Amino acid sequence: MHNQSQPRGMVYVVGVQAWEYFSYYGMRALLILYLTQKLLFTDQHAYALYGAYTSLVYVTPIIGGYIADRILGSYWSVIIGALFMVAGHTVLSIPTSDNLTLYTALALIIVGYGFFKTNSSCLLGELYKKNESARESGFSLSYIGGNIGAFVAPLACGYAAQTYGWHYGFGIAGIGMLLGLILFLTGRKHFQDVEKIRIDVIRAKTLGIPNGPLLVVGILLSVAFFSVILAHLWAGYMLAIVGAISLFLLAQIYIKCGEVGRKNLWAIIIFMLFGTLFWAFDQQGGSSINLFIERNVNKELFGWTIPASFYQSINPFAVIIGGALVAWIWRFLAGLGFTPKTLSKLGTGLFLLTLGFFLINTSSQLAMSTGHTSMLWVTVGLGLIGVAELFVDPVALAAITRLNPANATGTLAGIYMLLSGAVANYLAAWIATAASTETVHGKAISLTDAAQNYHHVFQSIFLIALTGFVISIVVNFLTRNKLALDSGK
Incomplete structure (x- = not known):
C-alpha cells in the first residue's frame, strides 16, 4: 500500500514557491508602468526591455538545471536562486533613476530565476518515492500555492507603489522572497535525503583551477552578461541561438523515432506551435493591456481609483477558481463515461x-470616441484568458509525457517551455510595440489616439486567435484516430 501522507518537506518547498511567485508577479505588475511613468521610457523601449526580461527568465532555468544536476543539487540551487532574487529586488528598491541599476537588478533576478524555477520543482519531486501516490497532490498544492502568491502580489506591491512610491512596491516583492527563503531554511532537517552538493566536482580542477571558484566567477560574470544583454536589447540574438539548438535537438529526435514515434512527435509540435501562439497573446496582460488599463480604462469604483497593477491579480484568481471548476467538470464527465480529447481541450x-x-x-x-471605457469589459476578458491557461500548458505537458517519442520527454518538455515561455514573451513584446503611442512625461498625448493604437493590436490578436481556433478544429478533425494523443489509443 502506498503512503498517502505528504512528506514534511513539501510545506517548505510549496511555501518558498508561493513567495517566489509573489516576488516575481508583484514586480512584473509594476515593471511596464515603472518604465514608462518613472524612468520615462518610450513605449517602444519599455516594451522591448520588458520582453527581453520576461523571455530571459525562461532561458536561464536550462543552465541552472544543468548546474544543479551535475554540481549543486536542487536544494542548494534553490537557496542560491532565492538569494539572487532577493538581491535583485533589493537593488530595484533603491530610489534611483540610474538605468545601470535597473539592468543590474533585472539581471540578478534572471540569474536567480535560473537556479530557482525548475530546481524547486525537482526538489519537490525528490521528496517522494518513485511510486508514491501522494506525488500528484503535492504538485497540485504547489500549483495552487504559486497562484495564491501571484494573486496577492499585485495587490500588495501595487498598493505600496501607489501609496508610498515605486521602490516601496519593489521592496515589498523583495521582502516576500526573503520571507520565503527564511521559511525554507527553517525546514532544512526535512531535506536530509535529497541530492547533496558534489564536493568531488567542486574540488576537481579545470585547466588547473578548482571548479568551485570557477563556478562563483561564472555566476557573477553571468550577471554582468545579462546586464549587457538587457542594456543593448540583444535578447533576440540569444533566443535565435537557443532556438537553433532546439531545432537541432528536434531533428535528432525525429531521426531516432520510428513511424509511430514520428506521428507522436508531430502531435507534440502542434502543441508547441499553438502554445507559443497562445502565450504570445496571453502575455499582453503585463504589457499592452496593462498600459491600456492605466491610460484608457475608467478605474473608479465607489469613489476609489483602482491601481492598474491590481488588474494583474485577475489572471491568477481566474486560474484558482477556474481550476477547481474545470477539475469538477472533468470528474463529472468521467462519471458519465466521457473523456474530452486532448486536441478538443486545446481548442477550448x-x-x-x-x-x-x-x-x-x-x-x-x-x-476610441472619448478616451475612456468601462472596467467591466477588460475585467471579464482577462478572467476568460486566465481560465484558458488551464486548457493549454497542463494539457500539452501531459500529452508530451504520455507520448514520449524516442524517450525524450525531458528534452521535449524543455523545448516546449522554451517556446511557450522565452520565445512567446519575446514575440509578445514585439506585438505590443505596435500599440506604442506618443507620450509626454509618461502620459499619452492623446487618449483617443492611444485607444486607437490598442484597438488595432487587440483586434489583430482577436482575429488571429479566432483563426487559430478554427485551425485547431480542422486539425482535430483531420487527425482523428491518426495521432495517439489520448491514453488508450
Missing part, C-alpha cells in the same frame, strides 16, 4: 482566449 483554450480578446477589443473600440 483557444476559444476562451479568442472570447477574452473579443471583449478587450470591444473595450478598446469603445474608448
Whole structure:
C-alpha cells in the first residue's frame, strides 16, 4: 500500500514557491508602468526591455538545471536562486533613476530565476518515492500555492507603489522572497535525503583551477552578461541561438523515432506551435493591456481609483477558481463515461482566449470616441484568458509525457517551455510595440489616439486567435484516430 501522507518537506518547498511567485508577479505588475511613468521610457523601449526580461527568465532555468544536476543539487540551487532574487529586488528598491541599476537588478533576478524555477520543482519531486501516490497532490498544492502568491502580489506591491512610491512596491516583492527563503531554511532537517552538493566536482580542477571558484566567477560574470544583454536589447540574438539548438535537438529526435514515434512527435509540435501562439497573446496582460488599463480604462469604483497593477491579480484568481471548476467538470464527465480529447481541450483554450480578446477589443473600440471605457469589459476578458491557461500548458505537458517519442520527454518538455515561455514573451513584446503611442512625461498625448493604437493590436490578436481556433478544429478533425494523443489509443 502506498503512503498517502505528504512528506514534511513539501510545506517548505510549496511555501518558498508561493513567495517566489509573489516576488516575481508583484514586480512584473509594476515593471511596464515603472518604465514608462518613472524612468520615462518610450513605449517602444519599455516594451522591448520588458520582453527581453520576461523571455530571459525562461532561458536561464536550462543552465541552472544543468548546474544543479551535475554540481549543486536542487536544494542548494534553490537557496542560491532565492538569494539572487532577493538581491535583485533589493537593488530595484533603491530610489534611483540610474538605468545601470535597473539592468543590474533585472539581471540578478534572471540569474536567480535560473537556479530557482525548475530546481524547486525537482526538489519537490525528490521528496517522494518513485511510486508514491501522494506525488500528484503535492504538485497540485504547489500549483495552487504559486497562484495564491501571484494573486496577492499585485495587490500588495501595487498598493505600496501607489501609496508610498515605486521602490516601496519593489521592496515589498523583495521582502516576500526573503520571507520565503527564511521559511525554507527553517525546514532544512526535512531535506536530509535529497541530492547533496558534489564536493568531488567542486574540488576537481579545470585547466588547473578548482571548479568551485570557477563556478562563483561564472555566476557573477553571468550577471554582468545579462546586464549587457538587457542594456543593448540583444535578447533576440540569444533566443535565435537557443532556438537553433532546439531545432537541432528536434531533428535528432525525429531521426531516432520510428513511424509511430514520428506521428507522436508531430502531435507534440502542434502543441508547441499553438502554445507559443497562445502565450504570445496571453502575455499582453503585463504589457499592452496593462498600459491600456492605466491610460484608457475608467478605474473608479465607489469613489476609489483602482491601481492598474491590481488588474494583474485577475489572471491568477481566474486560474484558482477556474481550476477547481474545470477539475469538477472533468470528474463529472468521467462519471458519465466521457473523456474530452486532448486536441478538443486545446481548442477550448483557444476559444476562451479568442472570447477574452473579443471583449478587450470591444473595450478598446469603445474608448476610441472619448478616451475612456468601462472596467467591466477588460475585467471579464482577462478572467476568460486566465481560465484558458488551464486548457493549454497542463494539457500539452501531459500529452508530451504520455507520448514520449524516442524517450525524450525531458528534452521535449524543455523545448516546449522554451517556446511557450522565452520565445512567446519575446514575440509578445514585439506585438505590443505596435500599440506604442506618443507620450509626454509618461502620459499619452492623446487618449483617443492611444485607444486607437490598442484597438488595432487587440483586434489583430482577436482575429488571429479566432483563426487559430478554427485551425485547431480542422486539425482535430483531420487527425482523428491518426495521432495517439489520448491514453488508450
